[in-house]
Amino acid sequence: xxxxxxxxxxxxxxxxxxxxxxxxxxxxxxxxxxxxxxxxxxxxxxxxxxxxxxxxxxxxxxxxxxxxxxxxxxxxxxxxxxxxxxxxxxxxxxxxxxxxxxxxxxxxxxxxxx
Amino acid sequence: xxxxxxxxxxxxxxxxxxxxxxxxxxxxxxxxxxxxxxxxxxxxxxxxxxxxxxxxxxxxxxxxxxxxxxxxxxxxxxxxxxxxxxxxxxxxxxxxxxxxxxxxxxxxxxxxxxxx
Numbered sequence: 001x002x003x004x005x006x007x008x009x010x011x012x013x014x015x016x017x018x019x020x021x022x023x024x025x026x027x028x029x030x031x032x033x034x035x036x037x038x039x040x041x042x043x044x045x046x047x048x049x050x051x052x053x054x055x056x057x058x059x060x061x062x063x064x065x066x067x068x069x070x071x072x073x074x075x076x077x078x079x080x081x082x083x084x085x086x087x088x089x090x091x092x093x094x095x096x097x098x099x100x101x102x103x104x105x106x107x108x109x110x111x112x113x114x
Numbered sequence: 115x116x117x118x119x120x121x122x123x124x125x126x127x128x129x130x131x132x133x134x135x136x137x138x139x140x141x142x143x144x145x146x147x148x149x150x151x152x153x154x155x156x157x158x159x160x161x162x163x164x165x166x167x168x169x170x171x172x173x174x175x176x177x178x179x180x181x182x183x184x185x186x187x188x189x190x191x192x193x194x195x196x197x198x199x200x201x202x203x204x205x206x207x208x209x210x211x212x213x214x215x216x217x218x219x220x221x222x223x224x225x226x227x228x229x230x
Binding site: 004006037042043044045046047050091093100101102103104105106107 | 147149154155156157158159160161162169170173203205207218219221223224226
């Protein structure tokens with residue numbers, strides 16, 4: 001079965017600083033996709049960034065970038081120049097595992113200190 | 115272009131009643147996914163449907179839960195004889211094609227079900 005593990009229940013960072021959220025996954029699939037979703041207090045799930053496993057280049061979206069280590073099955077999210085609006089729950093997710101839906105980690109609560 | 119719509123946003127039921135949650139996918143999307151989020155947890159996949167077909171229900175509880183996506187109208191997640199453990203946020207997502215390959219799932223705002 002597919003598993004996604006986020007080992008940091010909560011992280012705190014000063015505004016304008018950089019923070020890295022960790023995620024590891026376990027899959028037997030050869031082709032899969034990895035995602036980071038943001039869930040603010042409104043509970044709306046917002047896609048932050050995605051990575052295709054067959055691509056070695058790390059995905060980047062403005063202030064958000066990933067460090068994808070396929071052999072280690074690691075997929076961390078780096079947020080640069082943190083802003084107050086970045087405060088939210090962040091979920092790592094993957095495709096594959098035999099089901100058509102996404103498999104999510106338990107989330108990391110990101111706090112931005114002004 | 116409206117996003118994925120779910121209603122109601124909040125639903126309160128007493129134990130033993132039925133809960134019906136509705137999801138209207140984005141325009142042009144024919145694939146719908148339902149997820150459940152328990153408190154302090156990530157989302158858990160429940161079921162994947164295309165119009166008039168259940169494709170994958172590997173995450174659905176065996177009893178009391180059912181889902182449909184008719185040719186016309188929204189997708190419905192139905193929970194019969196609700197129990198307190200069903201209290202959760204239920205999210206719907208839609209995509210234009212299968213989840214296989216890169217096809218982003220767009221999420222609705224969720225329905226928060228509270229069972230008294």
